[in-house]
Amino acid sequence: MSMNNQGRPSQPGVAQDNELPTISGDRGLDLEARLIFEIGRGGVTGVDLPDVKVDDTRLGGVRRKDAVGLPGLSEPEVIRHYVRLSRQNYAIDAGLYPLGSCTMKHNPRLNEKMARLPGFGDLHPLAPRSATQGALALISELMNWLTTLTGMPAVAMSPKAGAHGELCGLLAIRAAVEARGEKRGRILVPESAHGTNPATAAFAGFTVDEVPAKPNGHVDAAALKAKLGPDVAAIMLTNPNTCGLFEGEIVEIAKAVHAAGAYFYCDGANFNAIAGRVRPGDLGIDAMHINLHKTFSTPHGGGGPGAGPVVLSERLAAYAPLPLLVSDANGFRLIEDRDELPAGAKPFGRMCAFHGQMGMFVRALSYMLSHGRDGVRQASEDAVLSANYILASLKDVMSAPFGEGPCMHEALFDDTFLEGSGVTTLDFAKAMIDEGYHPMTMYFPLVVHGAMLIEPTESESKESLDRFIAVLRGLAEEAKAGKRERFDGAPRYAPRRRLDETAAARKPVLRWKPDPLPQAAE
């Protein structure tokens, strides 16, 4: 048995706790995959390339002397390896994926096909203007969709994900504050906010001041107003909020924020609940990122890539980062140089190289064109309807802190119903895995004890929702009855049992290393 560099045994599929152990370590369709470093060897490759020789004359004296240490594998081995690995993943294509706040909706395959058209997928970012008119036209059309749906005058397209969009919005706010000759160093963030909000505020050089939530799950508007002052640059508010509730006092809050000379940043992670019905621009918002990988269904890809364009109000539009997209008689053009700026533009800087997540832009526009304005609105309504249906169907057996409803696109439960059962939120979630479901978001938002946040999205049929509800009812009833078999040690039927996260963090093994050579016997 090989050992990892912390001295722990390192081999897949060594132990089998139930049923008859197999000789191979695999079990039927449960196929294990070793690391590529354990399969690969010298003398084989999966890519045929000519073996050309090069001399060192133009290599600046830094030609590589040592091997990289990469394993060699043929194409069939690589395919088999990654197909086996893929089968150890849950996916929205395989089942309901109710991760609250993450919006795991259907990913249409047309969008994948469109993003791979050579005119988009094989287009160089610095190709001459004449070669990129179609791409710039697509970005312009997507911008029009985003500004129209949000009722905002401008949008910065380059942020690469939601948190990057937050940073873009706060840097625009910082620039606007400085342009007024003011110093405002504080940002108000509700305690129910996504972790990215306070992290971004700190990243952008602000201090974070937390605003409490009220017992009804809404931000405490009075406490928020009391914290406003001449040193507050902005508030960051998620709406609908992370408890799945629409902040009904938002217009009042915006007015108070503006009266105090501050700006209103809205975390748009939950825009999918209101797209096509409510325009954030009408609510007094100054900046909001839109996660194209949530609301507009670009695939999450196991953790990205995303895209986080930021819509901006009139007060912030001038500070949008480079590059800027403009059009004139000769077509579209990217402005990348401060000397060519249109009148009034004062970009705060640049978020990244090139012009943003084009591959995600194509997918998002494909989604929008497919849905149309009517489909976007229907999708929002169906997402809200499905979440309320789950809330109404489960609140008698599970505990919903704000169960009188209605909720928006996600239904929030807490662990009150598990009290005295010995079953925790974590156990409950892991038991869902054995039932064939990805667990909901757990222990978030932080303002609710043992939170379970369920977001079904608009992509589930009623039959699928009913089945999910029946399973959760069954689990809740067993937990409350003290039948712990399904919960203790769950999951049983996943590719792995519960993993030891403490050991992983205490003595981290973050990469494969070859076994040290055995010491020669004296």
Next chain:
Amino acid sequence: MRYLPLTPDDRRVMLAKIGAPDIDALFRDVPREAVVPLSAFDLPETKGELEVDRALSKMAAKNVAAGAVPSFCGAGAYKHHVPSAVDHLIQRSEFLTAYTPYQPEIAQGTLQVLFEFQTQVALLTGMEVANASLYDGSTATAEAVLMAQRLTRRPKAILSGGLHPHYAETVETVANLSGTVIRTPVTPGAAEDIAALIDNDTACVVVQSPDVFGLIRSLRPIADAAHAKGALLIAVVTEAVSLGLLESPGAQGADIVACEGQSIGNGLNFGGPYVGLFAAREKFLRQMPGRLCGETVDASGKRGFVLTLSTREQHIRREKATSNICTNSGLCALAFTIHLSLLGEEGLARLARLNHARASALADRLACVGGVELVTPSFFNEFTLKLSKPAAPVVDALAAKGILGGVPASRLMPHEAKAQNLLIVAATETNTDDDFAAFETALKEVLA
């Protein structure tokens, strides 16, 4: 609408269960003045797949794909051949439509890929640890500078004039908030004396090799100079394939490596999504940004993988996190890992040699054209030419002849007088001898 499974009957039954008279009742918390009718949105209605395909294909056809013509654009994004297996595998539902692996028992596929990715990145860069990816090379560079400022508790970052200007601007945008950023003047085709600028306030020196002009820089003397003053060396690589032929930044003394991984496994995509590779010395682990995947065991003793050391991260640490990053570039990292697995040691070495050989052949050929001078004595697969005319109109004229003839340096540094006539040209394994001949002929005509 084909993506929406609920029927009008379903919706009625569900509303009845909820006890709501209509859908509007579910939106009752929304202030009345904020609810708008559908007609408020001046946007089209639902379209079928065929119509959308037609509309977008029409837009795509107005662009000139790199593979459609002889194409020599680089400067931070490179056209390479991506084996068919890569795109097939990354489109498997289980990879494409999974979320960040928060439930490791049912996300071992993604997690093991990340573990393999981290290992490959560490090996390639010659570093001890790598994270599970950042957005791209430019944001990885910015994160590296912030990390160096935290580690050294010093304010100043010195950026080499050879750093891609977009990268430098990305760094300035965030690192000026927490310190000061100094950019050294550009020296096309020549080294610079950056060591002389390092002082006791310097957190890091940021050096790109091959640099934005393609010049290969030896990092070791700069690493020694930085370390002598207690500063860190951040090495930036925009062409990951170069690491197959050049000594790794780690072997040359770099402390942090920020690298654009697009070249391996990922298409040009007009600039994104790409994948940021981020690697560092193990002693800096606790200050690293981004996700980390680690090996562990499950309750039955089987090896498994989890996201780990998350006390550095925003969802645990909030305003004290090392970065605000959440979603990163998982699927692009997967593409990188699969492509590099296919290449292996021998494949990567051959690919790197082939790129250098192609670029050398093209450089020799173009240097013979009247009015053209090669200004980069060393290079990997990209070099810079000094033309007898401003390069930007030359590139436009070449485009009119059906050649994407590289990137004019003035596009990246418009105010740099000495950059006006410089043309940055890349050649990879995808360029044929016919491409070279066409380029040479067209360039002769344009410069004549």
